[in-house]
Amino acid sequence: MSTTIVSSEVEKLAEIPLLKRLSTEAREQLLRGATKKSVSRGEMIFFQDDEADAFFIVLEGWVKVFRATSSGDEAVVGVFTRGQTFAEGAAFTNSNYPASGEAVTDSVVLCIPVAHLANSIAADPNIALAMMSSLSMHLHQLVLQIEGLKTHTGAQRVAEFLLNLSTEPAGSCTLVLPYDKALIAGRLGMKPESLSRAFQKLKSYGVEVKQNRAIISNVQVLRTLVEQERTVVMHSSHG
Amino acid sequence: MSTTIVSSEVEKLAEIPLLKRLSTEAREQLLRGATKKSVSRGEMIFFQDDEADAFFIVLEGWVKVFRATSSGDEAVVGVFTRGQTFAEGAAFTNSNYPASGEAVTDSVVLCIPVAHLANSIAADPNIALAMMSSLSMHLHQLVLQIEGLKTHTGAQRVAEFLLNLSTEPAGSCTLVLPYDKALIAGRLGMKPESLSRAFQKLKSYGVEVKQNRAIISNVQVLRTLVEQERTVVMHSSHG
DNA sequence: CTACTTCCTTGATTTTCGTTAGGTCCTTTT
DNA sequence: AAAAGGACCTAACGAAAATCAAGGAAGTAG
Missing domain, CATH: 1.10.10.10 (Winged helix-like DNA-binding domain superfamily/Winged helix DNA-binding domain)
Structure with missing residues (x-):
């Protein structure tokens, strides 16, 4: 089930890190193409190898992102909650999701189509800077995860x-x-x-x-x- | 030792993935603020926790990026060679390098100050898209590395x-x-x-x-x- | 040629961790 | 209240990999 964002909600969403540093206009522009999606515990949000046509922001609940090997083994790549973005890396590869996303509790996620993101960036390049910051944070987090695993x-x-x-x-x-x-x-x-x-x-x-x-x-x-x-x-x- | 880029070199550098999809003008703009740096085997390129004021592209040789824990243990986060960018995540966090970079063979790296990158993006937003693509590739690569370690x-x-x-x-x-x-x-x-x-x-x-x-x-x-x-x-x- | 360093390998031992199986506790269902 | 299912813990075994220690191979300097 998914619904569009009504303008009265936009201000509440300004708390989200990705949207925080944007101007009101840029925020509204970006959210214009977004939809809110309610997902139940266990429900898939996107599938590994599917075409990456959207990225997401968690509004409520917890979401896991994981890679499944050919034989059922699974590696959790990240677990995200309120305010965090996920799968935003896939939005710039013009290809497929490298992992799957699943709700681990009943959740609400904001779904932003990559096509709309591209339009929004063209309209306001500052959106690109916010995205890069978000990507960098994920990069950093993964670096820490790898360090943790190794040492x-x-x-x-x-x-x-x-x-x-x-x-x-x-x-x-x-x-x-x-x-x-x-x-x-x-x-x-x-x-x-x-x-x-x-x-x-x-x-x-x-x-x-x-x-x-x-x-x-x-x-x-x-x-x-x-x-x-x-x-x-x-x-x-x-x- | 570091030198600026002479314009005759710019076209050769067009082979680099990050620069490939840029227009000639954007490429020249970005490279205008870049310097070429020769580093010997074992020489440090940047230090963990130092202010992140530049990111890099390998022109020749091999470079390792690693995190050192407080007690001397070390985790290699990535090893990069010709054409690959590294530490580009740090360029958008306005903070410090989360890891250190060291040449593992005699190498030549292109050093691009983040201040100059910001200017270049303002001049041509397409540079932001190229950077995001590069960030995404790194993100993907780290995801694969984590999967590999776990499974x-x-x-x-x-x-x-x-x-x-x-x-x-x-x-x-x-x-x-x-x-x-x-x-x-x-x-x-x-x-x-x-x-x-x-x-x-x-x-x-x-x-x-x-x-x-x-x-x-x-x-x-x-x-x-x-x-x-x-x-x-x-x-x-x-x- | 020999001594030395650096890098790599090998062996013996220990620790960690995955696997399997069985058990408890708690919740839900009948 | 009894049964069933799920989540979690425990124990025993074996495989993988780290550690500790020693030895070998290649390159370098004397």
Whole structure:
């Protein structure tokens, strides 16, 4: 189900990073061709290898982007929520989506056709700058993800994930895991069983996980764990 | 050592993907602010956390981009050669380089200040489109790298690497490893020892490595290995 | 030719992690 | 209330890969 954007909504959408730095006119121009789409949990938003004719912004809920190998194995490339853009890279390749997108909770996404984006950029080149900024942020994020995979242990990656969710700069904090553990595992490049073990290890660093709630007794302890060298972690007594 | 671009060079540089689709005027405009920089093997091109005031295009040689953790561990994020751009993501974040760049062979790079890029885009918005295409390609490449790390074994990743170097679509082929094995290992997310063992495993798939030369007796055999599921590889008799 | 460095390989050991299987707890359904 | 299903945890095994340590090959300088 999809609907166009009514002008009364435009101002609310100004909170979105991609749209924030645009002039009111540019924002309205870009949104004129956009549609709002409600998707249920588990519903596909776009398919790997399909022609890339649109990119998206999450308005509500959580969306995962993943690559499926020929034989069913799946690698989660990103998980996005409110205000974040996804699949915007495909919009400039004139080709196909390199991955698939799926709602992991009931969600609402803004769908912007690439043809309309091209028109909008022609009308106002500042839109291009905003897009480039968005692309760059994704690039940076992927760089960090690769670094994490290569140099951090499973437990360290989980700690990093929790720290990203936490808002407190120090001390203790309680947070809600935003989606189920199988997806968290995928997102962090591990299997659910390994995630389980990682949570076990984190207990000795003051992390308690019950259901979808995590309690960190000291954020800074966790931070030191993340910054530690891989080898140090491996040989530590906290096994 | 760095020099400006003389106009007789501009046409040669038209081969570079980023510059290819630009008009002659746009190309000249962009190159007007660029400088050519010769760097020796091992020399740094930019430093992680430094202010990102330029992006680069490789003209000759090989360049690695890597992230160093606080404790000396290092993750190779990309290795680039002739015609490829790097660090172009940093140009739009108004912030600092998320990684460092270093020449791994004697190299020549084109250095384009971000301030000049901004001016050039204002002068000709088509430059923005070319940049976005370049950013998207990098994004796609990183997505593939993440998928590879998550779903392929070491030997599979090495096979993939060799296939990317080979130009032959089928049959046998000989190729030269472009940089030393420690870097290849880093690039593929493994240790040099593991790379060595991966080469051993690939012998049963018709790959022979001597010094910096690799001989693939049948490209397609290798391709099937890469496309196999992780579990299949693990349980195969080719241990 | 020999000593030295650098790069690479090999072997033995350990750790991590995927796989499989079985179990608990909780929710939904009948 | 009982049954069924799903999400999650645990345990045991094996494969992959990191670590530690040692040895070999090639290039370079003396």
